[in-house]
Amino acid sequence: xxxxxxxxxxxxxxxxxxxxxxxxxxxxxxxxxxxxxxxxxxxxxxxxxxxxxxxxxxxxxxxxxxxxxxxxxxxxxxxxxxxxxxxxxxxxxxxxxxxxxxxxxxxxxxxxxxxxxxxxxxxxxxxxxxxxxxxxxxxxxxxxxxxxxxxxxxxxxxxxxxxxxxxxxxxxxxxxxxxxxxxxxxxxxxxxxxxxxxxxxxxxxxxxxxxxxxxxxxxxxxxxxxxxxxxxxxxxxxxxxxxxxxxxxxxxxxxxxxxxxxxxxxxxxxxxxxxxxxxx
Amino acid sequence: xxxxxxxxxxxxxxxxxxxxxxxxxxxxxxxxxxxxxxxxxxxxxxxxxxxxxxxxxxxxxxxxxxxxxxxxxxxxxxxxxxxxxxxxxxxxxxxxxxxxxxxxxxxxxxxxxxxxxxxxxxxxxxxxxxxxxxxxxxxxxxxxxxxxxxxxxxxxxxxxxxxxxxxxxxxxxxxxxxxxxxxxxxxxxxxxxxxxxxxxxxxxxxxxxxxxxxxxxxxxxxxxxxxxxxxxxxxxxxxxxxxxxxxxxxxxxxxxxxxxxxxxxxxxxxxxxxxxxxxx
Numbered sequence: 001x002x003x004x005x006x007x008x009x010x011x012x013x014x015x016x017x018x019x020x021x022x023x024x025x026x027x028x029x030x031x032x033x034x035x036x037x038x039x040x041x042x043x044x045x046x047x048x049x050x051x052x053x054x055x056x057x058x059x060x061x062x063x064x065x066x067x068x069x070x071x072x073x074x075x076x077x078x079x080x081x082x083x084x085x086x087x088x089x090x091x092x093x094x095x096x097x098x099x100x101x102x103x104x105x106x107x108x109x110x111x112x113x114x115x116x117x118x119x120x121x122x123x124x125x126x127x128x129x130x131x132x133x134x135x136x137x138x139x140x141x142x143x144x145x146x147x148x149x150x151x152x153x154x155x156x157x158x159x160x161x162x163x164x165x166x167x168x169x170x171x172x173x174x175x176x177x178x179x180x181x182x183x184x185x186x187x188x189x190x191x192x193x194x195x196x197x198x199x200x201x202x203x204x205x206x207x208x209x210x211x212x213x214x215x216x217x218x219x220x221x222x223x224x225x226x227x228x229x230x231x232x233x234x235x236x237x238x239x240x241x242x243x244x245x246x247x248x249x250x251x252x253x254x255x256x257x258x259x260x261x262x263x264x265x266x267x268x269x270x271x272x273x274x275x276x277x278x279x280x
Numbered sequence: 281x282x283x284x285x286x287x288x289x290x291x292x293x294x295x296x297x298x299x300x301x302x303x304x305x306x307x308x309x310x311x312x313x314x315x316x317x318x319x320x321x322x323x324x325x326x327x328x329x330x331x332x333x334x335x336x337x338x339x340x341x342x343x344x345x346x347x348x349x350x351x352x353x354x355x356x357x358x359x360x361x362x363x364x365x366x367x368x369x370x371x372x373x374x375x376x377x378x379x380x381x382x383x384x385x386x387x388x389x390x391x392x393x394x395x396x397x398x399x400x401x402x403x404x405x406x407x408x409x410x411x412x413x414x415x416x417x418x419x420x421x422x423x424x425x426x427x428x429x430x431x432x433x434x435x436x437x438x439x440x441x442x443x444x445x446x447x448x449x450x451x452x453x454x455x456x457x458x459x460x461x462x463x464x465x466x467x468x469x470x471x472x473x474x475x476x477x478x479x480x481x482x483x484x485x486x487x488x489x490x491x492x493x494x495x496x497x498x499x500x501x502x503x504x505x506x507x508x509x510x511x512x513x514x515x516x517x518x519x520x521x522x523x524x525x526x527x528x529x530x531x532x533x534x535x536x537x538x539x540x541x542x543x544x545x546x547x548x549x550x551x552x553x554x555x556x557x558x559x560x
Contacts, residue, residue: 026386064383067390071354078351096379098403100430100500103344106306110347123378125405125425127432145405150380152407159441159453170450173439220380 004090004119004141004187008211008235011057011089017270019263020092020213021056022241023048023080025065031248031255041069042076048244049084051259055267058090058119058237060213082116091118092213096145097134098123104133112137119143121191121213124174128181135185141211142187144178146203147171149193149216171199175206182210189213192231194222194238200230209234217266218243224266228273240266284370284399284421284467288491288515291337291369297550300372300493301336301543302521303328303360305345311528311535321349322356328524329364331539335547338370338399338517340493362396371398372493376425377414378403384413392417399423401471401493404454408461415465421491422467424458426483427451429473429496451479455486462490469493472511474502474518480510489514497546498523504546508553520546 012018025041037043049059066077085091093115097107104126111117111134119141122134134142147157157171168176175190182188189211192200200214212231216222219242227238244266246258292298305321317323329339346357365371373395377387384406391400391414399421402414414422427437437451448456455470462468470487472480474496484492492511496502499522507518524546526538 024383026382062383062386064377064379064386064390068386068394070394071351071358074351074354096403097344097376099344099376100428100495101432102306102499103304103342106342106344106348110344114348114350123376123403123405125403125436126428126430127435127437129430129432130428131432148380148406148410150406150409152381152409152411155407155457156405156450156454157407159443159450161439161441161450162447163439167442170436170439170441174436177435215380219382 003139018057018237020058020237020239022060024062024241029245033252045080052263055263060092063095085116093117098126101129108133143189143213146190147199149195179207194227197226197230212236215239283419298337298517300338300517300519302340304342304521313532325360332543335543340372343375373397378406381409388413423469423493426470427472427479429475459487474507477506477510492516495519
C-alpha cells in the first residue's frame, strides 16, 4: 500500500469509521459571524477542519468554490490543504482533472506540488495516458471518477459497452481499467455516488479492495446505510459536505459545536452499519 | 447563433481561416530573453497574443500551466483572458471541467465571471446536469470533449456502446447527446483531436454545423490537411500551441517575428486546404 492509502487505513482505524468531511465553501454556507472575516473561505475551511478534528479520516476540498472566488482564494486553499496534508487525516483535492498527458503533468504538479494534496480526484474520459501523470506520483492517492452521484450519471456512465466480447455498463468498464492500472501503480481508488448503492456494490465486486470515495450523502439524498453496506469489502470514505454545516444564524461557539455534533452523528451512523454488518 | 459563435464566424472570415493559437506556458517554452521577466507567464502570453494579432480567430488558454505556477499565475491568466475576451478573436479557457451541477455552477462562475472566458472546454463524463450550468450561459461557447487527440482516447471513447438499440462508439454517443443539448441551448461545440481525422468526419456527420475545436496539430503529430478536410461542413478551429513557439535562444524581435511567421504558415496551410477542397 502506498503512503496515502496507509494513512487512510490508520485514520479509519483511529476514528472507528471513514468519514470524509467535504469543504465546499459556497458563500451561502458561511455563518453570519464570519461575514466580517477578512478571508471568509479561509475562516470557513479552518473552522470546519478544527471542529471535526479527530473525527474525520479525510478532508475533501472542492476546488471549484475556491476558483470561483479568485486567485487569493487559491492561496487560501493551498494553506488549508497544507494544514491537513501529512497529518493523521488525508487531504483530498477534489478537482476532477483529466487531459492529454502533457497537460495532465501540469495538473499533477498543480495539485500535488503547488497545493500539496495527499490525494486527488480525476476524470477518466481521456484514457490512460491522461491519468498516468497522476498515478506516477507514488505515495499519492488517485480517485478515478467511476459512477457519479448526480441524475445525469445515466447519460453515459450507464451505457452498455462491449468489452472483451461482453456487455458491461461504461462505469464498470472504467472500474475494470482502474483495477488494471492499479496493478502497475498501486495507488488507485474510485469515486462512486452514495446515491447509487447497487452500482457501488457492482464496482466493489470488480475492483476488490481498492479504496472507494462516496459523495452524495446528505444534500444529494444518498442513503447512508445503503451506501456503507454497498461499499463493504475494502476501504471506503463516506463524504458529507453541506450536510454538516449548521444554521448560519448560530453564534460562533454554537456553530462550531453543532458542526462537531453533526459529524459525530454521521460517524456513529457509519459505525452502526458496520457493526450491524459484522454481527452475525 | 449565440454571441461567441457569431464572433467565431466573423473572426474566421476576417482572417480567412480558423487558426486557434494555444497558450500553454510551460517554462521550457520561455525564450531566454524572458528569463529575467518579473512574471514570465504574463510576458509569454502577452507576447504570443501580440505576435499573432489579426492572424488568430481564437486564443486557447491552457489553465493547467497557470495552476502549476501558483495563485499569482491565475491572476496573470485572468489578465490575459480579459485582454482578448470581447475583442475580434475568441478567448477560450481550456479547463475541461465537469462535476455535479452544484459544483459545475461554481466552475462556470470561475471560468466565465472570474476569468472572463468567451468559451470553455468541458468533460461530458458526468452527464447533462453537470454540463447544463455551462450551457445555461447564453452567448458563451461550450466545447464538449468528444474524441481527444491522445493515444489513450481509445480506452473509453472508442468502446462500442448500445444507444437506441444501435452500436456506436462512445465518442459518437457523446456527439449525439451534444447535438441534442444544442437544440435547447444553441451554444454547443465539440473537441475532436486533429490526430483522428476519420473520427472527426464521423462527428461532423452527426452534429451538422456545430463548431469543432481541433487540438493535436504540430507537437502531437496530427496532419493539418487531413484535419481540415475532416472538419469541413461547419465552423472549426485548428489549434496550434507548442508548434508556434520559436527557438528560445532567439532575441526578442526575432522570436516575435518567427512566431508570427509560423502562425502565417499555419494560416496559409489551412487556407490552402480549404481552397483545394472548394475548387472543382
